[in-house]
Amino acid sequence: MADSEPGVPREAEPRRPKRAWRAWLIRLAVAASAGLLYYLSFAPRPLWWLAPIAFAAFALVLRGRKFRGGFGYGFVFGVAFFLTHLLWLQDFLGREFGPWPWLGLSVTLALYFGLGGFLITVVSRLPLAPLWGALAFIALETPRTWFPLGGFPWGRVGFSQPEGAFLSLASIGGAPLVGFAVxxxxxxxxxxxxxxxxxxxxxxxALVWPVAFTLVPVLAGLAVWPTIGTGAQDGSLTVATVQGNAPDLGIALQGQRGVLRDNSLAESARLLTDIRSGRVAKPDLLIWPETSTAIYGDDPALDQMVSAFGVPAVIGALVRRPDGQDENDAVVWDPRTGPGQRYTKQDLVPFGEYVPARALARLVTPFVDNTPEMRAGDGTNAALSAAGTKVGVFICYETAFDGPARDAVREGGELLVVPTNNAWYGPGEMSYQQLAMTRLRAVEHGRAAVVSATTGVSALIAPDGTITSSTGLFTADALVGRVPLRTATTLSDRLGAWTEYALLALAIAGVAGGVVLRFRTRRGRAGRTAGDTAD
Structure with a gap:
């Protein structure tokens, strides 16, 4: 056995690795707990304030860690979060797929959190380290909108804030600024x-800067709230959205699309009866959810239904174009002239509306050949002319991306309409998570929003993110309500993606500064060691 170090009792040697092992387990447990705490901050729970607490716990775990530890603890933080946050994928895919898609996606996304932990340790020696660490973490949300599977931004920090102190900052810099503040x-x-x-x-x-970093984002959010406008600027509109409902079958519902159409027609008939009896107000605009019907040519039943209402409708439909290609469209349907202007979904759902690497995917699942290959839109007609106004449209999955809603407002949308089909995702939290994103979009763009869902949750949302009315999950229902039309653009609209680019540039500068500082520190130590040796 090797001799002990001078002055260290031999019997004390075994205790060191034991203490180190215990500390490692504690940090690991805290990192996982922070991930679970972060998950609990998301809808349907109104616990937005848990998100900054979760990041505080995460930062304490990373304090004093080396690069490898930063990556490892960040990865654990991410795994604990995504495994719980994306559990609804199991409802979508069902037992036939097993847990592997859910596990694979969760682990892949957790790698971003691991990289975030690594970068936080890189900048940890810089002055104002919490600022650079927050920038580095939020910067990684940008590549997550590109990869994997063409981008999967679910679980962005800003989406945990559909209410509370930080939400108002969406009107200044959108989801990136809200997330950075948290x-x-x-x-x-x-x-x-x-x-x-x-x-x-x-x-x-030395407490001045930590106190500032803790309080200034909260105080800034509270200060911005009085600037959030909710009043009508170009009149108002009575809208009706139909939720036809469907059985909870997950992805198996792909083969029963006729159920969505039949149920939507039946609920529309019930709504029309209520309107004629005076129980509810007659709408100016009727909305059907995403792919609530298939349109392969002329459709006398839809013509008859819209004509009976006597008002234009926005119909979410799976449309087969003359070239045989399917599209996910929102179609303006006039009670006299029929279908007209349409918006085509740009950001398609992987394995739901198209299959990445189809030949490879065919090796692991028998369902690939039953999944259509839809054509993505090019972003045109993001604001549709209907009911005497411009209706900004983005469809379902697109709520998680910044671009579609921004396009809708830039094209003159005075109201946001979000057709969505959540029938595939079961009674879990996915629908509530998506609704929270739309609430943030309402504040980001200063517009009322209408979420029209096949099986829920459908909702009318005020420009300050407040839900004025909503439906339950897996129920046949309809909502009718008055919403303000607004024309003013927010600072977030005017800045567009520049807020995200600025945060990304600052993060890159901070990481570069951290690398340079560590390189100089290492060279300085090497120089001192060489000098001591020479002496």
């Missing part, structure tokens, strides 16, 4: 707690 508050809180633990003195000047 993470900065959490990292500032961690730095504050660590400094207080070290100094035990509340008047220490």
């Amino acid at each position: 993470v900065l508050t959490g990292f500032g809180l961690a730095a504050l707690l660590a400094r207080l633990w070290q100094t035990r003195h509340v008047r220490d000047r």
